[in-house]
Amino acid sequence: MENKQEIELYLGECTGCGACIELSPIFFAWDEYNERPILLQTIATQEDLEITINFCPGDCIALGKSK
Ligand code: SF4
Numbered sequence: 001m002e003n004k005q006e007i008e009l010y011l012g013e014c015t016g017c018g019a020c021i022e023l024s025p026i027f028f029a030w031d032e033y034n035e036r037p038i039l040l041q042t043i044a045t046q047e048d049l050e051i052t053i054n055f056c057p058g059d060c061i062a063l064g065k066s067k
Pocket of ligand 1 (some may be wrong): 013014015016017018019020021036037055056057058059061062
């Protein structure tokens with residue numbers, strides 16, 4: 001069984017680069033008003049988001065407690 005965890009998004013250091021939307025469009029969408037990403041889903045596996053988490057220049061994305 002895949003280990004699904006809650007997606008946590010902390011936008012304090014977000015640069016607005018849009019990479020999360022490019023890399024994981026299933027999980028992130030762009031909020032035009034705030035010019036920051038929003039979550040489309042609340043849970044994911046480490047595998048789902050590993051590349052995006054590692055790429056994010058603001059270290060904004062994390063996976064929390066297991067479901
Ligand atoms: S990849 Fe990180 S810094 Fe870039 S828009 Fe997404 S959350 Fe913000």
